[in-house]
Amino acid sequence: MKKEKASILIVEDEPKLRRLLELQLTDEDFIVTSAEDAEAGVVLLTKMTFDMVVTDFKLPGMSGLEFVHAVKRINANLPVIIMTAYGTVESAVDAMKAGASDYVLKPFSLAELVLVIRKELASDELRKENRDLREALGKRYEYKNIIATSEKMQAVLGLVERVAPTNATVLIGGESGVGKDLIARAIHEHSNRASGPFVKINSTAIPENLLESELFGYEKGAFSGAATSKPGKFELADKGTLFLDEIGDVPPATQVKLLRVLQDREFERLGGTKTQKVDVRLIAATNRDLRAALEEGTFREDLYYRLNVVAIDIPPLRDRKEDIPALANFFVEKYAKDSGKPAHAIAPDAMKILMDSRWPGNVRELENIIQRSVTLSSGNTLTATDIHLDSAQRRAPGTSPVLPEGMTLDQWEEEILQEALRRANGNKSQAARSLGISRNALRYRLSKIGVPDPPEAE
Ligand SMILES: Nc1ncnc2c1ncn2[C@@H]1O[C@H](COP(=O)(O)OP(=O)(O)OP(=O)(O)O)[C@@H](O)[C@H]1O
Ligand SMILES: [Mg+2]
CATH class of the missing domain: 1.10.10.60 (Homeodomain-like)
Structure with a gap:
């Protein structure tokens, strides 16, 4: 992490608050420069280098939103934090769309602001390191059970390595079967929570009306059938990691409750009055583009931005075919052992079929095909005739x-x-x-x- 002091530009038109922020943030060991409006802020940005901008949203002259755009034009990687009044959360969301990193709601405590600043500086550092990593990629990451031959998967593992020790919320994206579960577990196992629980909840697997009681638990008598009280997944995951699979399927009412836990780390059991505090790291996954859900209005933007502190996108298998041979060999070995079959190699003609396929079901589909082939094979080498692809796989491109x-x-x-x-x-x-x-x-x-x-x- 960065050793030298971070330099912050504050833009706030209210003189008292501006002065207060200058003094308090200087006390917190930041180098603080301030401006009374966005125009002055822009001038400073072109003359000096900053690590972060903290700006009021309601400004005379150029608005906070226009200012965010201006900052991003000057330096697209510079993090911006918005200070906004409660009634204007919607505009905070607009600002986040424009590229702001986070927001605090006025009135806020200094501690709250400092927390957001430090968190943002840490993830900015992370992004920088990740950029360097992608460029250099000198180091190979080795994780047992995870095949990552391709540069794309190496970059994913590099990100896992950086993000694991932090408490940052992670949003894992990628098509079905690309390895989201596997990566979520790897993050947990390489975190300082590894000795704590890893708890998974899949929102599509649970009927909508039971999801909240599963997440937050319930007290006896909370609803008919609640004969005893029961802790929810959040409580079970205390000191560990909660993995929320298929986050895009969480219904709107539950989204509001999740947002609250993410913001305040507290909640109540259903039918309960006692506020529960938990120390949980959240990892969420989705196999579709949540941005589309944002546009359709089925997923809350504020929740999206809280979840998306660090995004890990796992590319589909067809975009990283270099991984196929190692994956195929890995699965042959695994299923040969499991089924007591002698198969231990893949003939070139068989490998060619595997390499030429589009794998709409990604790694899971490859794994299933290999498992089937190994189980049905008799020799010690899998040949082209042992490989039976699903019919969807064989459809030639262009005949959709x-x-x-x-x-x-x-x-x-x-x-x-x-x-x-x-x-x-x-x-x-x-x-x-x-x-x-x-x-x-x-x-x-x-x-x-x-x-x-x-x-x-x-
Ligand atoms: N890089 C990899 N190395 C080894 N095995 C892998 C890799 N990626 C995925 N797998 C295996 O492929 C299968 C599917 O992976 P996983 O369940 O993590 O995918 P997913 O993205 O969570 O899928 P879904 O969207 O359906 O939940 C698992 O058996 C997993 O162990
Ligand atoms: Mg999964």
Whole structure:
């Protein structure tokens, strides 16, 4: 971490608050320069170097939002923290979209502001190191059970290494089967919480009405059927890591509660009055683009920005084919051992098939194919005839289906949505899963085409 003092530019038009911040942040060992409006701030930015900007949102002249844009034009990597009044959280979100890193709500305590500044400086340091790492990539990362031959996966592991010892919230993104669970565990195991619990909760696997009681626990009598009280996953994960899988499927009401835990580290059990404090590191994962969910309005932006302190995106297998041979050999060995089969090598013609596939199901699909091939094989080398790809894999590129005759895209979408619901007997979670979209996204699409929201059949 950085040893020399960090230099901070403060932009605040209210003279008393500006003076207070100057004094207090100097006491906290920062080098502080201040400006009374955004215009003066811009001038300073072009003359001096800063490690961070802390700015008021409501400014005379150039607005806070315009100022964030201006800062980013001058130095895209310079972190900006916004100070904003409670009623203008929405604008804070706009500022975050414009590239601000975080915000504090007025009135705030000095301790709160310092915490946000230090956290941001630490993750900025992390990003810098990661940039250096990507450039140099001299060091190879070795993790048992994780194959990472490609530079892309080496960069992922480099990031894991940097982020693991911090308490930063991590958002892991990537298609289904790319290894999000594996990376979440690796972060936990390389953190100073490794001796604490790793608790996982998958929001799609749990009926919507039970998710909150699973997360936060409940007191006896909280609802009919609550015969005893029960701790939730947050309590179980105390001193450890909570892994929230499929975060994009968390319903809006629960999103609000999660936001509160992330901000204050406290919550109540359902039906309980006692406030619980927990020391939990949160890792979230999603297999789809949460930004799209933000636009559809099914995922809260403030929660997104709280989760996305450090983002780790795992690329699909087809974009890192260099990993295929090592992965394939790794799985052959694993399943040969498990099934007592002699297979221990992969013939070149078989490897060529593996290399040429698109792997829509990513590493999990490769693993399944190898497992099947090893189990059915008889010799000690897997050959092309031992490899049986799924039919979706064999479809030649360019033959993707087009719309049926005479149908518009909307009509077709409606048809597909209705059919998925029918097949799932009206269970929205299941229908959404079969379509590869979130439950919230399904609801949104249904409402958009005017299909009434049928009651949930869990
Ligand atoms: N780099 C890797 N090295 C070794 N095994 C891997 C690697 N990546 C993934 N796997 C294996 O592939 C399988 C799928 O990985 P994982 O469950 O972590 O994916 P995921 O991204 O969480 O999938 P989903 O989106 O469906 O939850 C697991 O058995 C995992 O051990
Ligand atoms: Mg997973």
